[in-house]
Amino acid sequence: MSRLVTLAFFAAVSTISLAGSGHADSLIMNTAPEIEKTLSNYNRPFAVRYLEDYDNSKFDNTTGIDAEAARSNEGVKHIRASIKANKRLAEKLKSRGVDVKDIVDAEQAADGSIIFSVN
Structure with missing residues (x-):
């Protein structure tokens, strides 16, 4: 025993x-410098998450607890710039109907894929 x-x-x-x-x-x-570096040469599968109300999305109504803090305005600008610098990724997003100016966050999953949050 x-x-x-x-x-x-x-x-x-x-x-x-x-x-x-x-x-x-x-x-x-998923820290700012790491995700920006990843996005600048990213060429793998990704997912898109559409946010209904980005300004209020920091509060997760399903659990009643605060979700992960949203990126700062400066952080969002850097993410968008990294995507624009990666022409292949920008084109893939465009082909899926995603305008880079509507992206408000990008998170890398443990498997290496990216989830883009779109407002």
Whole structure:
């Protein structure tokens, strides 16, 4: 029984450790300089999330808690500039009906794909 408890303990600690490192990586890769660098040469699949009311989107009505803080106006300008510098990405977004001036955020997922938030 002691071995089973010890094994379960180490399995739980390993799982928690791995989950924490993946989350930390995703936080770092979504900081302003990192996401801008990624967008400037990004050529992979992406998703588009349409925001109904961007000004009030910082509050998530489904859970009643504040969602992740929105990017500053300056941060949004830098994201848009990085996308415009990447002509291939700008064209792909345009072909999906997304105008770069309507993008208000970009987040990189753990799998490397990007989610663009559009107002």
